[in-house]
Amino acid sequence: METEKNITLKHDIYDTLYILEKYCDIKGSEEKYALIQLNIKNFRYFNTNYGSKAGDEILTLVFQKIMMFLEEKEYTGYLYADNFVLLLKCDDSNYLIYERLIPLIDILYRIDDERIYRNLFMSMGIYMIIDPKVTFYDALNYANLCRKESETLFNRSSCIELYEESFYKSYMDRMKLEIDTADAYKDYKFVTYLQPKVRLINGEIIGAETLLRWFDKDGNSIPLYKFLPILNQNGYIKLIDIDTFEQMCQYLDTRIKNNQKVVPISFNISKSYFYDPDIVQDYIDVFEKYNIPKEYIEIEFMESISLNDTEHLKKIVSDFKEYGFTCSLDDFGDGYSSFNVLLNARFDIIKMDRQFFLNNLNGNSNLVIKTIIDLIHSLNMKVIAEGVESEEHIECLKEYGCDMVQGYYYYKPMPIDSFNMILDS
Known part of the structure; x- marks a missing residue:
């Protein structure tokens, strides 16, 4: 030995x-x-x-x-x-x-x-x-x-x-998806959809959120959860984010010039873009190519990517707001909620996560929803409820004074042309 x-x-x-x-x-x-x-x-x-x-x-x-x-x-x-x-x-x-x-x-x-x-x-x-x-x-x-x-x-x-063979298959599927996402970006296959935001007191469309869609060769939608992590890893999401922003700035500029109705459009900040030192300037550089009032731009921050660095979040939100853009916090209540963020980041709008509206209402859920809405209003912020699909939840939100709703009860995400038809009617 x-x-x-x-x-x-x-x-x-x-x-x-x-x-x-x-x-x-x-x-x-x-x-x-x-x-x-x-x-x-x-x-x-x-x-x-x-x-x-x-x-x-x-x-x-x-x-x-x-x-x-x-x-x-x-x-x-x-x-x-x-x-x-x-x-x-x-x-x-x-x-x-x-x-x-x-x-x-x-x-x-x-x-x-x-x-x-x-x-x-x-x-x-x-x-x-x-x-x-x-x-x-x-x-x-x-x-x-x-x-x-x-x-x-x-x-x-x-x-x-x-x-096991499953490891090999999972790895190869992911590698294929990474190649496919790169090709999809180069071939302009990612599509921008809009989901309307509705004023709760009268059902009027008062805004829309941009959402990314990708369809396979048969026209079937590829779920976001499958390709968004890949886009974050390979960095293409940053390019897609800024391309989408420019596309919608062009869209707003054209409709304003044609004297057509426009509403504020919101844009999600992706995880891999959040820490880019040029993020605010990138958006400003694109925006200044067009003649659009600043109140038509809303920047959405997902709560799950922002709580790890409150100071960084505060600075980005402050920079966007100082320029004149509206800022909102997405996914509030999805397991990461922090009162520190509410108190310090100076958001204009807080979006309640869809998890609050997955089940039928009861005494406890009513109390939680009402408390959150009252709290956000007391901080001089507006509330939008996301993922609302039932009349029961709509009536509850109306009673508690929620400002806006975004969900299938009113509208699903749709192509820009379909959104225009609704807006123009």
Whole structure:
């Protein structure tokens, strides 16, 4: 058995070649094996806090413990950065996880070094070596894929994920969707819809919200939840946001010149655009190309993206308002509500989330709705209720003095031409 003093960490290609050779050997053996890709979570912290030399020392300690953990005819190798690969004997995946890998995690977690003791967490991906046709690099890729797809990857704890075909399918579907969204943007396939906002006391349309729609080749609407996260990740949502804003500025400018009725249009600030330092100026630059009164522009901030940085939110809202735009807070009550935001961000309008109007009313829900409306009015803000679909809720909101409603009870989101027809009539 090897001792710690003669086990060293190699920083060259030979570790990978060694484990590659062993992988080829075991594929032809009768014993069953699993390939495990092991990554040290947040290893950058150790390099940053203690220096790269100390980082190498920590990697060597981990490598030593892994080597001493191996049983006969089991192998490990250092890949790169903070990644290792293991080839462990495995007849059963549950046994592998609970009797081998979890104990290994505990061994590494308790390495007797004050820099890392109880502060070292692992993420592992497992690929069961069943098909001899699968190459070493494919097996490594599958293990790494499921490791990165683990729902607990970013938790402050170690995690283990076993590769299944569903991981590959999910990943490939997402990659295809990312390519499709990029193509859709380049080919102008994203469409702007408008959903009217209605004054509750008389049913008059007094505004509209821009909503993004994307249709497949058969004309079916692709759900927003499927492609919006991709647009936020690849940055296209910023381009789409500002393109939509310019499109609607053109729309307002044209209707005003033609002496046609116009109402304020609201625009959602997307998550990835929220922290862009040029966001306010970008909107102002577009707006100033056209001859539109500023009161026809409303900027909506989703509550879920804004509460993490109240000071940043306050500054952006203040800058937009100082220029003359109306500002509103969307999704109020969707699990992120903060009175601090209400008190400090100086919104003009608060939009009550649709969750308040999903179920039939009772004494408690009536009280909550009335209290929220009264509170917002006491802060000199207007209230709009979103997602309202029933007459019961409409009558309740009328009784409690809600200012506006946006929902299927009155209008669904619609193409701009359809909106114009309603507005003109």
